[in-house]
Amino acid sequence: MSNSAAPLLITTGEPAGIGPEITLILAANGQLNNTVAIGDIQLLNQRAALLGLQLDVVEAAPGSEEVSSPGRLVVWPAALREPALPGVLNPANAGYVLETLQIAVDACQQGHAAAMVTAPLHKGVIIEGGFPNFTGHTEWLRDACGVDEVVMLLATDQALHAQSSHWQGSGDLRVALVTTHLPLREVADAVTYDKITRVSRLLAADLKRQFGIVTPRIAVCGLNPHAGEDGHLGHEELDVIIPALKALRAEGLDVQGPFPADTLFTPRHLVGIDAVLAMYHDQGLAVLKYAGFGQAANITLGLPLVRTSVDHGTALSLAGRGIADPNSLGVALALAKQIAARRANASIAL
Numbered sequence: 001m002s003n004s005a006a007p008l009l010i011t012t013g014e015p016a017g018i019g020p021e022i023t024l025i026l027a028a029n030g031q032l033n034n035t036v037a038i039g040d041i042q043l044l045n046q047r048a049a050l051l052g053l054q055l056d057v058v059e060a061a062p063g064s065e066e067v068s069s070p071g072r073l074v075v076w077p078a079a080l081r082e083p084a085l086p087g088v089l090n091p092a093n094a095g096y097v098l099e100t101l102q103i104a105v106d107a108c109q110q111g112h113a114a115a116m117v118t119a120p121l122h123k124g125v126i127i128e129g130g131f132p133n134f135t136g137h138t139e140w141l142r143d144a145c146g147v148d149e150v151v152m153l154l155a156t157d158q159a160l161h162a163q164s165s166h167w168q169g170s171g172d173l174r175v176a177l178v179t180t181h182l183p184l185r186e187v188a189d190a191v192t193y194d195k196i197t198r199v200s201r202l203l204a205a206d207l208k209r210q211f212g213i214v215t216p217r218i219a220v221c222g223l224n225p226h227a228g229e230d231g232h233l234g235h236e237e238l239d240v241i242i243p244a245l246k247a248l249r250a251e252g253l254d255v256q257g258p259f260p261a262d263t264l265f266t267p268r269h270l271v272g273i274d275a276v277l278a279m280y281h282d283q284g285l286a287v288l289k290y291a292g293f294g295q296a297a298n299i300t301l302g303l304p305l306v307r308t309s310v311d312h313g314t315a316l317s318l319a320g321r322g323i324a325d326p327n328s329l330g331v332a333l334a335l336a337k338q339i340a341a342r343r344a345n346a347s348i349a350l
């Protein structure tokens with residue numbers, strides 16, 4: 001399994017998007033030490049030339065010990081199926097994007113990497129490229145690693161680095177999701193007793209294991225307006241969420257709520273809370289991205305390996321222009337490094 005002294009891997013993501021160039025920009029800025037990128041060498045050279053970056057892009061064999069240094073980006077190669085232009089999606093390259101992920105998973109599992117950090121991919125073009133069940137990195141990694149449940153957590157920069165419990169930063173957030181990438185129409189049916197209990201247990205366990213929070217306090221959103229208004233505005237709170245939280249409390253988890261989601265995210269309600277559990281994607285991530293877009297990272301909880309990601313997508317209209325902000329990739333790298341070290345120390349302590 002992952003080796004915390006080994007390099008961090010960056011999968012460069014959708015080739016038509018901003019993933020390749022934010023990787024190159026960080027490399028040119030000297031911010032990718034002990035890091036290796038995975039992607040197409042020619043693509044990376046073309047993007048570096050397009051952006052006028054002074055950078056050597058150097059190929060190395062997967063698993064080799066060579067790492068990037070200021071002005072030099074070391075790349076484990078994967079070959080594009082067809083040439084890629086900035087901003088122009090091509091389903092023929094879906095297999096290439098997934099191949100970069102598989103190289104990273106294999107390297108983490110074989111101890112050749114400390115963690116994988118993913119630049120954004122485009123879910124739609126992967127689906128169109130012949131992978132109809134693809135819904136995102138999170139679920140793909142769950143299946144690739146053979147685990148039953150994973151949890152998507154996004155956190156703003158300050159919240160990522162506050163190790164101790166009950167931080168009180170205003171605007172700093174950790175937000176986890178009960179449901180992830182599914183149509184809003186299907187959300188209510190997916191919010192089940194079983195799902196809430198499994199996600200909450202995993203969230204509490206990984207707030208300890210990956211963030212070093214000894215006694216995690218979790219505040220849980222309702223699904224409906226005003227948390228269902230005692231059943232007058234929806235029944236999921238009474239039928240599912242409240243019974244699930246009651247069972248979790250009986251197990252000793254500090255899960256509070258369900259609270260009306262519109263006011264749960266106000267600073268007064270977040271005092272003493274380590275993470276908010278939202279019922280669906282935009283309930284939680286709209287707030288998180290308002291609080292810290294570009295200064296946050298995404299982490300997949302529940303995996304046997306460390307995976308973090310950026311807080312943004314492929315931003316196709318910015319691709320190839322050199323104006324995309326690479327900061328979230330830097331945050332995701334710093335977080336991956338921190339978590340890999342914490343997990344290594346915890347396993348030594350065991």
Ligand SMILES: NC(=O)c1ccc[n+]([C@@H]2O[C@H](COP(=O)([O-])OP(=O)(O)OC[C@H]3O[C@@H](n4cnc5c(N)ncnc54)[C@H](O)[C@@H]3O)[C@@H](O)[C@H]2O)c1
Pocket residue numbers: 018118119120121122123124137298309310311312313314315316317318323324325326
């Ligand atoms: N980690 C990931 O792989 C990931 C994360 C989010 C979205 N996506 C995917 O990305 C695609 C596009 O999604 P979207 O349009 O909802 O979100 P997006 O984040 O790509 O774009 C939303 C807005 O933010 C801007 N933006 C995004 N990244 C930026 C950056 N680094 N610097 C400056 N501005 C930036 C864009 O220009 C756009 O205005 C979809 O296929 C989505 O599924 C992938």
Ligand SMILES: N[C@H](C(=O)O)[C@H](O)COP(=O)(O)O
Pocket residue numbers: 135136137138139281285298309310311312313
């Ligand atoms: N839900 C994430 C976001 O909005 O930032 C994003 O789509 C990435 O999901 P994966 O890590 O599962 O690809």
